Amino acid sequence: MTALILLSLHILILVTFTTRILLRDDLSPQARLAWFVVLMVLPYTGFLIYFLFGEIDLGNKANTRHEMTFGLIRERAGSLMGAPENTDRMIDLTYRPAFRYAASINGFHPVDGNKAELMADAAETTARLIADIDAAENYVHVLYYIWLDDTTGVDVAQALIRATKRGVVCRAMADGLGSRAFIKSPHWQAMKDAGVKMAVALPLDQPVRALLTSRIDLRNHRKITVIDSKVTYCGSSNCADPEFRVKPKYAPWIDIMLRFEGPIVAQNELLFLSDWFQATDENLDDFMLTATSIEGGFPAQIMGDGPTERKGATPQLFANLIACARREITLTTPYFVPDATVLEALCSAAHRGVDVTLVFPKNNDSWIVAAASRSYYRKLLQAGCHIFEYKPGLLHAKTLTVDDKVSLIGSSNLDIRSFDLNYENNLMLQDDEVTGGICDRQMAYIEDSDPLYLQDVLDWPYRKRIWNNVIATIGPIL
Template sequence: MNLSEWTIAGHAWTYWLGWIWTLSSLVLTTWIVMQRRAPVSTLAWIITLNLLPVVGLAVYAYFGPQRVKRQRLKRWHKRAALMSQEDLKTLRKDRPEPPIWALQHAELIERSCGLQLASCQEVKLLPSGATTLDTLLQEISAAQKHIHLEYYIFEPDITGQAVLQALATKAREGVRVRLLVDAIGSSRLCSRSGNRFLADYLKAGGQFAIFHPRKLDRLRPLVNLRTHRKIAIIDGRAGLLGGINITDDENERVRPKEAYRDTHLLLRGGAVRWLQYLFLQDWGYAGGRQITDEDMLPDDKPGSVHVHIVASGPDNDSEAIHRAMIDAIHMARERIWLATPYFVPTESALMALTNAALRGVSVKLMVPEKSDSRVVTAAARSYFEELQNAGVLVFEYTGRMFHAKTLLIDQYYGMVGSANFDNRSFRLNFEVAAAVFGADFNQQLAAMFEQDLSDCKRVHPQRRAPAPQRLFEAVARLASPLL
């Protein structure tokens, strides 16, 4: 083939490649627009796909908006099969009246996620991974009927093996034990090599299920639709939830200097039944062995502490945790103290925080100085100037990774859960939180926040990062709807 023939062939290849690129861009752009998601997120994906036709397509395949109608329908069927009329009566038996100031807030939560206000005899803050592990092992040891665990990360390391051994011991005693983990977060435990860590547990009679397992026959792995929940239910009466996973990374006894600073909750009372309800949904949805036990939702004495379990996920468009946090911020008249490891706010969340600061509310934001994602850290810092201009005080937790997810409002409201203050937790993953109404809990949460402030440095309002860093932060912010 001579030079002219090579030139003609090259032009033909370029011509057809251009048409393929154009047609694929039109099809994918139409597909994204038809998803009818947030305009900023939609535009970000359209720009990514059109500027990076090959790389962008690969990124979209793994991280892009995913239709969940099939998953949603499957979860609805499981929910309907789960709840008998007797179950519903038991669940709704303990329904205290919320405080006057929280009437509309409680109604918003119930309407957006279907879970009603309940009560607890005890709500205990667990301010570290080691404390949480000790509490979990104590509750497991005391179990008489059943133990249910659901975790995003369950590592078969020193911490994980200690929990598995405790579960196996109770299974041999006849306690019904069920463990549900996320396929991506707990990839080591779910792998073939992880079977050896589960062998003793399974032999003892423990049950195991995987949430959204990765399958080779799927063209698009479910990267976004993960269970990010960290919950444990013991006999339907004691429950744990919050941000702490089962891993050495969050255990100070194994890693004294590097373990994450995190927060969890121990609940006793009627609110635990709603945690149980969520676990049973997730267990059935994940294909766990059918549950025929008759004591999943035991009656309990009303408690003095009002607790509202808030659940959200991509199977429900209501974004209950997102709405609850923004509504709580709007209610604030004195203070808003927010702690989160990943701060990539939606437009409405950012507006709520800055509005509160502008109307004179004391707004404090605590984030890690260095998270486990450089891009997320950079994206968070891109919002600092706007926040500070409105009067928000921004603090960075120094040293080890900060992983607590808490919200404190005025003197009577506190929230602890698994959700980060970002788009992924608000819209893409299954999350759970507990909103607690009461001055005692609020004071404990405030004391913990103030203790953490002693390990923070305040971000200077006139902070000027080097030009390359500012550019990186700006680019990261553009990508924030995709994070």
């Protein structure tokens, strides 16, 4: 009798979750199949996994607040977002589709008159950042996914305290999960006590709400610093030492950061404010936003993505930019679990004769991502792509360069987490000199990498290939 009851309960739960999955129009066929596999292979644990991680929705309240926030930004600061006609005026015909698509996500269009400096390494990034904070006259805004209480994290915190004490308005925001230890540390409290305005993105103190309305692991993965509407930093670096002591086995973390001046600063600041308003009730009237063009500067635009934006925006942007390539594409990312949109775009580019080079870490801090990533190597290599695995540390730089002319940098990885779950910030620019500098950095990564050839993959043991493909089967829901 007990066995019959358990069997009936199992069938009821299976039917309920299967029906729920089939009713969801936001899932791709691959994701549905992956969830079915999880439910079948893990009869009871699978239900719990789906309950915790199956739904990607922050709830009506968060969606409504997001729409209201961007509506307010467009109403009061729309001129800083650029105009639709800027794309035709500023961007080469070949690359306009990608810039137009990026504009369709948040409403940020290309703005001209920007300049950028590529930071040499983590030490220069931190030194320049702290110098800019120490020179701030009006305000400093920072948002980090990971903020550690190491040398970099403490130095930035102390710089914000110094700025606040001399009358600069400082706003600091960190993700509730990625920076959970720092948020509980004395340094966070010291900033509060000094008068720094603090906020937590997606806090972890509301577990019931998270369980009932959404996945519990939706995160704010952005890395934004804005100073006096004059300077912004954009790239892959968190507020942490490259030794990244929470995962020292894979250190150093190899990041790329650029320091920007020009109207693009205001766009990045508006993206920061969209997150700040989500977490606080501060009024937009409290902010003085300006944009100053630099003579001879290049065009660029900001793109932000997240679970409150339309689904598929980031992979479609990557696919659009890849499709624009005429000669070469170089891509670096630590986490490569692409959806079909990006995978087929890369393969089709290689098939039409574009030189496609992909650089990934040789030793990844996520064994799941490493296995799933390598399941795609054979298809990519057969299409004619070149694959390199970086050896000296964990290559964390997220870069895409096209034809030595257009660059896309920021926080987005090429995996489902960045595509669907995280709030991300990216910057796309058109400039020969800046893109050339990023290409040189990419080449330095390649020089420290091992090349992977098709025969290498074909020679992998069967157990390794089977394992990679098993993990890739659930790739759409990783």
